[in-house]
Amino acid sequence: MDPLYIVIGLVVVALAVYFLFIRKPEAPKKLETPPEAKKLPATKAPEREEPAKTAGKPAKEEPKQAAPAKVKPAEEAKEAKKKEEKKAAEPAPAVVEKQPEPAPVAKEPEAKQPEPAPVQAPTPVAEPAPKPAEAPAIKPVSIAARELPAPSAPRKKDVEGLRRGLTKARESEGFFGRLKALFVGRSEVDPGLVDQIEEVLLTSDVGVKTTEALLEEIRAGIKEKKLVKDEHVWDALRRRARELLGGSGGGIKFPARPTVVMFVGVNGAGKTTTIGKLATKLKAEGRTVVLAAGDTFRAAAVQQLVVWGKRVGCEVVSGKDGANPGAVIYDAIQKAAEIGADVVLADTAGRLHTKTNLMDELTKVARTIDKALPGAPHETLLVLDATNGQNALQQAAMFKEALPLSGIVLTKLDGTAKGGVVLGICAEHALPVRYIGIGERPDELRDFNADEFVEALLGQTDESTDAAA
Numbered sequence: 421m422d423p424l425y426i427v428i429g430l431v432v433v434a435l436a437v438y439f440l441f442i443r444k445p446e447a448p449k450k451l452e453t454p455p456e457a458k459k460l461p462a463t464k465a466p467e468r469e470e471p472a473k474t475a476g477k478p479a480k481e482e483p484k485q486a487a488p489a490k491v492k493p494a495e496e497a498k499e500a501k502k503k504e505e506k507k508a509a510e511p512a513p514a515v516v517e518k519q520p521e522p523a524p525v526a527k528e529p530e531a532k533q534p535e536p537a538p539v540q541a542p543t544p545v546a547e548p549a550p551k552p553a554e555a556p557a558i559k560p561v562s563i564a565a566r567e568l569p570a571p572s573a574p575r576k577k578d579v580e581g582l583r584r585g586l587t588k589a590r591e592s593e594g595f596f597g598r599l600k601a602l603f604v605g606r607s608e609v610d611p612g613l614v615d616q617i618e619e620v621l622l623t624s625d626v627g628v629k630t631t632e633a634l635l636e637e638i639r640a641g642i643k644e645k646k647l648v649k650d651e652h653v654w655d656a657l658r659r660r661a662r663e664l665l666g667g668s669g670g671g672i673k674f675p676a677r678p679t680v681v682m683f684v685g686v687n688g689a690g691k692t693t694t695i696g697k698l699a700t701k702l703k704a705e706g707r708t709v710v711l712a713a714g715d716t717f718r719a720a721a722v723q724q725l726v727v728w729g730k731r732v733g734c735e736v737v738s739g740k741d742g743a744n745p746g747a748v749i750y751d752a753i754q755k756a757a758e759i760g761a762d763v764v765l766a767d768t769a770g771r772l773h774t775k776t777n778l779m780d781e782l783t784k785v786a787r788t789i790d791k792a793l794p795g796a797p798h799e800t801l802l803v804l805d806a807t808n809g810q811n812a813l814q815q816a817a818m819f820k821e822a823l824p825l826s827g828i829v830l831t832k833l834d835g836t837a838k839g840g841v842v843l844g845i846c847a848e849h850a851l852p853v854r855y856i857g858i859g860e861r862p863d864e865l866r867d868f869n870a871d872e873f874v875e876a877l878l879g880q881t882d883e884s885t886d887a888a889a
């Protein structure tokens with residue numbers, strides 16, 4: 421064969437092969453690329469779904485990426501190329517977007533971390549809480565001045581009620597009865613009248629000094645013929661008595677809140693009973709009272725106060741037997757400050773005024789009270805048993821040496837025929853009488869009023885009583 425024919429034949433075969441086999445497969449090759457694109461999003465989809473579930477948005481992105489798959493049927497090379505380019509570009513940002521997406525998931529716990537912080541914050545605040553609890557034990561109670569309750573209405577005079585309490589002193593054998601007897605059946609002043617009055621005063625516990633103070637003016641008046649009638653002498657005696665008692669009068673004042681009142685005195689003088697009666701009275705006036713059972717020596721005294729507290733309806737602060745009385749009263753002041761009480765009535769154990777160590781103890785108690793509330797006690801009242809007579813005058817002298825007394829409570833005036841001790845204490849010790857006890861009942865404690873007292877003790881007739889009232 422001619423070689424030329426062989427070459428031509430090969431060319432034809434080659435062309436035939438090209439058109440039949442090589443050229444046709446090109447199209448399918450171009451169409452096969454989209455499935456690769458399908459595979460890409462398919463593998464990446466799970467990565468999006470995870471954040472999609474957390475973010476809630478990517479669910480819509482899936483169909484968008486699936487859409488290009490539906491465009492494949494176009495089978496045009498150009499479109500396929502464009503899609504390939506787009507898809508080639510798409511995966512890149514998709515990966516970039518996906519990577520930061522998990523980040524917010526990681527950030528969430530970070531955002532939660534600050535939450536426990538405020539929870540931890542209160543704990544350090546709660547820890548130092550015990551400190552303020554300790555502080556009051558060291559620092560004095562600081563109580564801002566607050567509005568005090570309005571003072572109770574002025575008390576009406578009750579000379580008759582008081583006179584009933586002084587019955588013994590007004591009987592024929594009593595102070596008033598014996599004085600009155602000196603004037604019966606006389607109209608002109610007898611020169612021996614003053615000596616007779618003097619005897620009655622001295623034997624009625626008025627005391628030597630006070631008797632002199634009472635009679636000095638009367639003696640001069642009789643001598644100078646200014647007092648010529650018995651009634652003039654009687655009037656002069658009562659007026660002088662009022663003058664000697666003049667500094668006395670009225671119950672306690674309330675300079676602070678709480679006002680702290682400390683009661684001192686010998687055994688059995690009537691401290692606890694007086695506290696109970698006074699609590700009754702103050703409660704009735706609308707004041708809030710706290711009782712401090714500072715008589716830690718006698719267990720029965722604590723019990724006695726607890727009973728009074730229940731009866732009156734007020735707080736009683738007590739300690740164990742033998743507890744430090746100062747500590748008990750300290751606690752009572754704290755309690756009063758806590759509940760906004762108006763007054764603390766503090767009991768103390770009875771003690772012989774001659775026992776120096778016991779008197780020193782009282783001084784310490786008073787110092788502790790001042791630590792609890794600077795300026796307290798606002799009142800230190802000496803409770804005296806009127807039946808103790810002249811001994812009460814000695815007690816007043818000794819207690820006054822140990823403590824800055826602010827007043828007297830004279831108890832059991834109903835139990836004495838003398839009653840003149842009030843005059844003696846006021847004149848000799850310059851101590852005001854705050855209250856007098858004229859019986860054991862809660863209402864038998866009276867604010868002391870000099871005019872009323874003189875009228876009840878030395879008033880001659882019922883007419884004079886009415887006039888005084």
Ligand SMILES: Nc1nc2c(ncn2[C@@H]2O[C@H](COP(=O)(O)OP(=O)(O)OP(=O)(O)O)[C@@H](O)[C@H]2O)c(=O)[nH]1
Binds near residue numbers: 685692715771832833
């Ligand atoms: N008749 C009468 N008795 C009173 C009066 N005041 C108190 N008493 C009585 O006196 C007694 C002694 O009273 P207390 O209050 O226990 O005396 P205290 O000073 O607290 O006694 P100590 O705790 O031992 O220091 C009791 O029986 C009281 O009832 C009063 O004004 N008149």
